[in-house]
Amino acid sequence: MLIFDQSRTGRRAQAQSPKRAAQIDIARNLLREDDLLLPAVSEMDVVRHYTRLSQQNFSIDTHFYPLGSCTMKYNPRACNALAMLPGFVGRHPLAPAKTGQAFLSFMHELQTMLCEVTGMKAVSLAPMAGAQGEFAGVAMIRAYHESRGDSGRSEIIVPDAAHGTNPATATMCGYKVREVPTDGDGNVDLAALSAVVGPQTAGLMLTNPSTLGVFERTIEQIRQVVHNAGGLLYYDGANLNAILGRVRPGDMGFDVIHMNLHKTFSTPHGGGGPGAGPVGVNERLKPFLPVPIVERVEDAYVMIDEVQRPQTIGRLSAFMGNPGVLLRAYVYARMLGREGMRRVADFATLNANYLMAKLRRFGFELAYPERRASHEFIVTLQALKSETGVTAMDFAKRLLDKGFHAPTTYFPLLVPECLLIEPTETESKQTLDAFAAAMKEILDEARTQPELVRQAPHAMPVRRLDDVRAARQLDLRWMAT
Amino acid sequence: MPFIPHTDDDVREMLAECGVERINELFDEIPDSLIxxxxxxxxxxxxxxxxxxxxHDASRREGVFLNFIGAGAYEHHIPAAVWQVATRGEFYSAYTPYQAEASQGTLQVLYEYQSMMCSLTGMDVANASLYDGASALAEAVLMSVRLHKSARRVLLPTALHPAYRATVRTIVSNQGIEIVEVPYCRDSGRTLLDSVKTELSTGAAALVIAQPNFFGVLEDVDALTELAHGAGVTVIGCVNPVTLALLKPPGQWGEQGADIAVGDGQPLGIPLSSGGPYFGFLACRQNLVRQMPGRVVGRTVDLEGKPGFTLTLQAREQHIRRSKATSNICTNQGLAVTAAAIHLSLLGAEGLRRVAAQSHANMKRLLGIISGIEGASQRFDSAYFHEAVVVLSVPAQTVCRSLLEEGVIAGYQLGAQYPELGEALLICTTETRTETDLQLYAAAMARCLEGAPQKTKVT
Incomplete structure (x- = not known):
């Protein structure tokens, strides 16, 4: 039942509104004439309704989420509680810097910590999500070339395994997208890359470890090919959790990177956001960083803007990105410390390789059986599909019945019937064992009762939904009847 | 080990399953030089x-102030239930609802949110949110250029939030889109209709109308909308959602209504938090739905015919269309939107109307008191909502510093962005300001201006 269906004329949560104001002083032609259709319900109605809705969700707090490339690790509660302290949530974004010195000092420290852990020279916290970080990164590449009068560079190269945001970002920055294929071992095809780079190349966007769950072993050669052609190297930080504290994108030769703090730094996904996508750069891209940036001037922390950074690509939001998310990431980084950060990569990698080995022993086919897993790996169900008709989608839905969120399915696009599995470092061996056992059960079910799997899920609040109808007979809002 | 649950025994058994002796060996595909x-x-x-x-120590050090800045972020009362429910782990730590059957909670919240935003804005469809108001406006501008056959020129009022103008420039400039600013009238603070007319005559894809505008002034939205539509130009309304409880929504501007409505959802239950996370909303007319960026939730049925919710129209999005997507956007502001849906349900139409009316009444009252202070006067003579520009006989910075000493944040200084306005402060009152607060503000300002050499008033 929708909250609107619970409305009763005349009912409202009276404690939540001020007294009726005196006559307002605005001309009739500027005023609203129709009724505003919001729920007319009591406070308890609201609390019950949304609490009940929450119970129809999977979440990290209730379920294991082996969701490849999404890094669904535990979100420590302290990060939320401390970011919501009154001194932080009550501050207006345009209040004088003097009233936010503690907050600004934390942002400054966060910039420094992110520089150190990624090996970059400077960081801007401005981008509000990974895709906005990508936008900022590619816009900086463009600004860099233009500042040198190098205006013929019109293409961004993207591997075929890349996230969809990479090519979409390149388009938003006015570039043509050129794809390069992957070789049989899951690496970028170096020969193909060498063939497509040239004076038209603005840069290459790369995820390392890649979305195929393997480390690009030829990263040094890739770097040389791109740099020799005058292009820049962009690091998509989606998989930074795999190498946090162990390998730094700056040391790999990347010129510009973005990080997803809602992945690697454990800020909540919140059912789809908010995120935070800080960007890091090497020395030559520093002047182009998006503003604002926090700097320490004498004894005070201040926000640097367009005036102090005339070459900046500009502003990406009305204020300074998502400070509440950044504060959560700051608390997380302080709790991990330098030792804890290194353990992230170690245990994320251990968990992935353990789960991969176990699933292989249970009879699952790996996409890259000869390779180590990074923090994630790919199982392909193509053979199972030919044998039983059960698809990766069916398999994923059946996992929901067993109490596990589905892995990422059908991504990357080049591995057929794939499940991209990322356990993260915060899950215990016992959870991984239970997940592997559920995978094995479904494998058996696929062979003995394929219809059971193909009709899954059976134990969710709804059965499989009609997506075609959703797109053809659009019903995007409640309407009064 | 913080947040890593492995015991020594676990690690031993796991390494054995992997066929290695140490964790380091799992990194043996990475060149040594990179470690x-x-x-x-x-x-x-x-x-x-x-x-x-x-x-905790830091939070206390920041102090507590009586705030009179709005300028795009507004201090409204937020019911305790909003964030207690929104930060339940099942909302807080859930992923994007791609697995619909395991995400009916988040999906239904988003559907309800979309419904509420449609009603507030008077538009047909709303997406499930964008990052913030400024970036939502940039997305609307891109949408309008996609809709237009040829023009790549968009008109923004100078009386639109300066940071919104800056953000739009950053986001659209690489696609060869020209931004033209339309000036405002120095007396009324409203965008000049004649200038709009002139700019429209040379071709444009869209006209942005801010209501209220950055000065808190109410624009003649009907006339502006008619001018733009008369020239075949898309109208983008940039609005504060709280004001829509009282003001005519974009969907009813002019004869046909605006085509797209955007804005920042922060006033709907989101704390100030130094600037975010807030959320942007974008609503439009039904026929534009396939050009809309961002996630959208639809109601459908499951294979037993039972109603349920799912993400829909995904063929517009980056994970399907890649380089041909309507935007690169992936994330929305799901948790902030969850809070907004709870907030709007708690306030209801009557509650939101009272919040809006009281915010407006407080500004009227404050301007009344200020008018008795020598050296301070209201800058524009038009109708306002809950913000206004006040010009001072001494440097605005002096007043701000002096009031800050007394624990009052006096307002947003307009000098850097609008030097033509002189020593001007943009001040705001919401329903949270009491009569005592207003008196305290005015008294502090009067003390500061008392005895100051009087400049000729700018009129």
Missing amino acids: SKSLSAIPRGLSEMEVSRLM
Whole structure:
């Protein structure tokens, strides 16, 4: 039942509104004439309704989420509680810097910590999500070339395994997208890359470890090919959790990177956001960083803007990105410390390789059986599909019945019937064992009762939904009847 | 090990399953030269008790102020239930609802949110949110250019939030889109209709109308909309959602209504938090739905015919269309939107109307008191909502510094962005300001201006 269906004329949560104001002083032609259709319900109605809705969700707090490339690790509660302290949530974004010195000092420290852990020279916290970080990164590449009068560079190269945001970002920055294929071992095809780079190349966007769950072993050669052609190297930080504290994108030769703090730094996904996508750069891209940036001037922390950074690509939001998310990431980084950060990569990698080995022993086919897993790996169900008709989608839905969120399915696009599995470092061996056992059960079910799997899920609040109808007979809002 | 549950026995057994002796061996595909050294610039880890002490001390140090700045972020009362329910782990730590059957909670919240935004804006469809108001406006501008056959020129009023104008420029400039600014009238603070007319005559894809505008002034939205539509130009309304409880919504501007409505959802239950996370909303007319960026939730049925919710129209999005998507956007502001849906349900139409009316009434009252202070006067003579520009006989900075000493944040200084307005402050009152607050503000300002050499008033 929708909250609107619970409305009763005349009912409202009276404690939540001020007294009726005196006559307002605005001309009739500027005023609203129709009724505003919001729920007319009591406070308890609201609390019950949304609490009940929450119970129809999977979440990290209730379920294991082996969701490849999404890094669904535990979100420590302290990060939320401390970011919501009154001194932080009550501050207006345009209040004088003097009233936010503690907050600004934390942002400054966060910039420094992110520089150190990624090996970059400077960081801007401005981008509000990974895709906005990508936008900022590619816009900086463009600004860099233009500042040198190098205006013929019109293409961004993207591997075929890349996230969809990479090519979409390149388009938003006015570039043509050129794809390069992957070789049989899951690496970028170096020969193909060498063939497509040239004076038209603005840069290459790369995820390392890649979305195929393997480390690009030829990263040094890739770097040389791109740099020799005058292009820049962009690091998509989606998989930074795999190498946090162990390998730094700056040391790999990347010129510009973005990080997803809602992945690697454990800020909540919140059912789809908010995120935070800080960007890091090497020395030559520093002047182009998006503003604002926090700097320490004498004894005070201040926000640097367009005036102090005339070459900046500009502003990406009305204020300074998502400070509440950044504060959560700051608390997380302080709790991990330098030792804890290194353990992230170690245990994320251990968990992935353990789960991969176990699933292989249970009879699952790996996409890259000869390779180590990074923090994630790919199982392909193509053979199972030919044998039983059960698809990766069916398999994923059946996992929901067993109490596990589905892995990422059908991504990357080049591995057929794939499940991209990322356990993260915060899950215990016992959870991984239970997940592997559920995978094995479904494998058996696929062979003995394929219809059971193909009709899954059976134990969710709804059965499989009609997506075609959703797109053809659009019903995007409640309407009064 | 913080947040890593492995025991020594676990690690031993897991390494054995992997067929290696040490974790290091799992990294043997990475060239040795790339393995990083100690991260010396990162401090050692803290326990929760230690970090908690650090943050509590810091929060207290920031202090408590009586705030009179709006300028795009507004201090409204937020019911306690909003964030207590929104930060339940099942909302807080859930992923994007791609697995619909396991995400009916989030999906239904988003559907309800979309419904509420449609009603507020008077539009047919709303997406499930964008990052913030400024970036939502940039997305609307891109949408309008996609809709237009040829024009790549968009008109923004100078009386639109300066940071919104800056953000739009950053986001659209690489696609060869020209931004033209339309000036405002120095007396009324409203966008000049004649200038709009002139700019429209040379071709444009869209006209942005801010209501209220950055000065808190109410624009003649009907006339502006008619001018733009008369020239075949898309109208983008940039609005504060709280004001829509009282003001005519974009969907009813002019004869046909605006085509797209955007704005920042922060006033709907989101704390100020130094600037975010807030959320942007974008609503439009039904026929534009396939050009809309961002996630959208639809109601459908399951295979037993039972109603349920799912993400829909995904063929517009980056994970399907890649380089041909309507935007690169992936994330929305799901948790902030969850809070907004709860907030709007708690206030209801009557509650939101009272919030809007009281915010407006407080500004009227404050301007009334200020009019009795020598050296301070209201800058524009038009109707306002809950913000206004006040010009001062002394430097605005002096007044701000002086009031800050008394624990009052006096307003947003307009000098850097609008030097033509002189020593001007943009001030705001919401329903949270009491009569005592207003008196305290005016008294502090009067003390500051008393005895100051009087400049000729700018009129």
